[in-house]
Amino acid sequence: MKLMRIVLLVLMTVWSQSIFAQRVRLLDRHINHPAYNSVYPAVSGDGKVMLYMSDYSDDGSFTLMKSDYRAGKWQIGEDVEGVGSSKVNNWGGYALDYDGKSIYFSSRRSNGVGGFDIWFTKEINGKWSRADNIGKPLNTSANEGNPSITPDNQRIYFMRCDRMSTSIAEGCKIFYSERGPRGWQEAVELPDYINRGNTTSPRILPDNRTLLFASDRSGGKGGIDIWLTKRSGDHWSEPINVEAVNTSGDDLFLTTSLRSIAYFTTVTDEGKKAIAELRLPENLRLQNVIIKQGAVRDEFGKPLAAEVRAYDLDEEFYETRIRTSVTDGKFIMILPEGTTYDVSYNEIRLNKLYKSEFVDATELVAPRREYPNIVLPDLTASLIFPLNVFSFKPHTSEIDTKSTLELSRLKRMLKRYPNLSIEIGAYQKEYLEEPNPTTEDLSEVRIDTLITYEHALRVDTMQNHHKDSLLIVINTKLASTFDEDTTHANVLHARMASIDSVAVTRFVNVYHNNRTPAQADAVKANLVEDGIEESRLHSIGYRDETPPVDFQQDKERMIVIRFLSDPKSN
Structure with a gap:
C-alpha cells in the first residue's frame, strides 16, 4: 500500500510538471x-x-x-x-x-x-x-x-x-x-x-x-x-x-x-x-474590462479640451478622470467589470453641450474594445437631448440616487447660463390601464364616472319583448362607456328618452401607469431646490407621444430636455 502511494505521488508530480511544461x-x-x-x-x-x-x-x-x-x-x-x-x-x-x-x-x-x-x-x-x-x-x-x-x-x-x-x-x-x-x-x-x-x-x-x-x-x-x-x-x-x-x-x-x-x-x-x-x-488573471479609446471633438471635427470621467455607481467612487488636450482630444478609458458606470464628457469652459452615458459592465465575457467619437455640439436655441444616466425608483416618481451626477451636470449648465429656459419632458414607451391593479407598474389611479340605465318598472318580456331587448343592448353599451367617450354616451342618452328607465351614476377606479406628469414635476422640483428659478422651468408629461429622441435599450421611461431660449443671449 505504501509503495502504491509513492508510485501515485511520483505519477502526479510528473503529470503536473508535464502540464506546466505545456503551459x-x-x-x-x-x-x-x-x-x-x-x-x-x-x-x-x-x-x-x-x-x-x-x-x-x-x-x-x-x-x-x-x-x-x-x-x-x-x-x-x-x-x-x-x-x-x-x-x-x-x-x-x-x-x-x-x-x-x-x-x-x-x-x-x-x-x-x-x-x-x-x-x-x-x-x-x-x-x-x-x-x-x-x-x-x-x-x-x-x-x-x-x-x-x-x-x-x-x-x-x-x-x-x-x-x-x-x-x-x-x-x-x-x-x-x-x-x-x-x-x-x-x-x-x-x-x-x-x-x-x-x-x-x-x-x-x-x-x-x-x-x-x-x-x-x-x-x-x-x-x-x-x-x-x-x-x-x-x-x-x-x-x-x-x-x-x-x-x-x-x-x-x-x-x-x-x-x-x-x-x-x-x-x-x-x-x-x-x-x-x-x-x-x-x-x-486580469479582470475583463471595457477599453474606450476615442477623442472628443466639436461638430466641425475640432479637438476639444474636455473632462472625461467614469464614476462607479455601485461603489460610489471615480474610476478614472481624464483631461483631453486641444491638440488631439484623445483619451483612453479603462472600465473594469463587475459594476455600472456614469461616463461623462464635459468641455472645460462649458461652451458645449455635455454628453453622458450609462455603461453596464457587470458581466463581461472577454475584454471589449470601443472606439467612440464623442461630438459635443454648441449650445443653441431649440437644442434637444435626453438625460442618459437618469432613472426613477421602480414604479414611482421618486428620483433614483444614481441620477445625482446627471442632475448635477444639468444644474451646472443652467447656472452657467442664467438666461436659459428649458422644458422638462417625461416620456414612457407604453401606456397601460386596467380596472384592477394587476401589476406593480399600475401604480396610479383615477376615478371615472360610469352611467348605466336601470328599469323604472318591471319589464314583462312576454308582452314588451322589443323594449326589453333594447334596454339590454343600451345598458351593455353604456357599461363599457367611460367619460372619455362623451359623444357616444350623449347619443345613447337621447335614445333612452322614450324608454321607461332611470339613469344611475357610479364612480369606478381605473389603474394606470402614467406617471409622466409627476416625474417631470419631480425633476423640476429638484432643480428648484438647488437654486434654479422656477420661472425658467416648464415640466410636462407625455403619456403616449413619440419622443424626439430614441429610447435607450431596456429603458421604458425617459426625461428629455428641450431648450426654450438661446442660452448665450443677453
Whole structure:
C-alpha cells in the first residue's frame, strides 16, 4: 500500500510538471535567437508592442529592442534609438504606454534631477523623439526608476531607492503619482504591507487594477520573487506570490497582456536567457474590462479640451478622470467589470453641450474594445437631448440616487447660463390601464364616472319583448362607456328618452401607469431646490407621444430636455 502511494505521488508530480511544461512556451526566433540572450520583456497595454533587451548587437552589449505583434506573431526586433545606451540606463527599468507610442525608463544620464531619474520618449512619424526628463516632483535627489504608467495615462507607478546601478536596486519602495491639471502631483507611497523588504519593479497591468512587483519579502521561493496585488478603489489587496514564474533565484520583471498572457525571462536548456509566455493561473488573471479609446471633438471635427470621467455607481467612487488636450482630444478609458458606470464628457469652459452615458459592465465575457467619437455640439436655441444616466425608483416618481451626477451636470449648465429656459419632458414607451391593479407598474389611479340605465318598472318580456331587448343592448353599451367617450354616451342618452328607465351614476377606479406628469414635476422640483428659478422651468408629461429622441435599450421611461431660449443671449 505504501509503495502504491509513492508510485501515485511520483505519477502526479510528473503529470503536473508535464502540464506546466505545456503551459510555458518560448517565443520564436524573431525574439529568441539561439546564439544570443533576450531578457526583460515589457508589453504595451493593447498587446501589440514589446520591448526587451538583447545582446544581439555589433559589440555584444545589451541593447533595447522593439517588436510589433502582427499576423499572429512577434516580428523581428529593431533597435530603439531614443532611449540611449544601456550603460547609463537601469536594465529592465522601462515600460510602454497603452498603445506603445511612449516609453518611460530610468537613467542616470546627464542633466537629470538626482541619481537615476525617470525619462520618456515618444514615437513620432515612426521615429523616437529625444528623451525628456519627467521632472519634479517625481524625480528627486534620490534614485527613481522602473516607471509604469496606467492605460489611461493618469497615474504612474515607480520605485524610489537608496542605491541604484544599471543592474542593481537596493532600499527601494514603490510610489505612485496622479496627473493633475498642471502635471504630475506629489508622489504617494504604497502601504507598508506592500512595501515590505526591498520592493522594486512595479508593473501596472492593462486592467488598471492589477499591480505586479518584485520583492525579497518573506514567503517567496527564494531571492527576489514576483508578487501581485489588486486595487479596489483606494485599497490594495494582500500581495500574492506568482508561483508559476518564480524560481529560487532572482525574478524581477513580469508583464502581461489583456488576456492574462504573461511574458518573462527564463533559461533555455542550452543555458541562454530567453523570453517565454505563460497564461496566468485563473486566480491571478486580469479582470475583463471595457477599453474606450476615442477623442472628443466639436461638430466641425475640432479637438476639444474636455473632462472625461467614469464614476462607479455601485461603489460610489471615480474610476478614472481624464483631461483631453486641444491638440488631439484623445483619451483612453479603462472600465473594469463587475459594476455600472456614469461616463461623462464635459468641455472645460462649458461652451458645449455635455454628453453622458450609462455603461453596464457587470458581466463581461472577454475584454471589449470601443472606439467612440464623442461630438459635443454648441449650445443653441431649440437644442434637444435626453438625460442618459437618469432613472426613477421602480414604479414611482421618486428620483433614483444614481441620477445625482446627471442632475448635477444639468444644474451646472443652467447656472452657467442664467438666461436659459428649458422644458422638462417625461416620456414612457407604453401606456397601460386596467380596472384592477394587476401589476406593480399600475401604480396610479383615477376615478371615472360610469352611467348605466336601470328599469323604472318591471319589464314583462312576454308582452314588451322589443323594449326589453333594447334596454339590454343600451345598458351593455353604456357599461363599457367611460367619460372619455362623451359623444357616444350623449347619443345613447337621447335614445333612452322614450324608454321607461332611470339613469344611475357610479364612480369606478381605473389603474394606470402614467406617471409622466409627476416625474417631470419631480425633476423640476429638484432643480428648484438647488437654486434654479422656477420661472425658467416648464415640466410636462407625455403619456403616449413619440419622443424626439430614441429610447435607450431596456429603458421604458425617459426625461428629455428641450431648450426654450438661446442660452448665450443677453
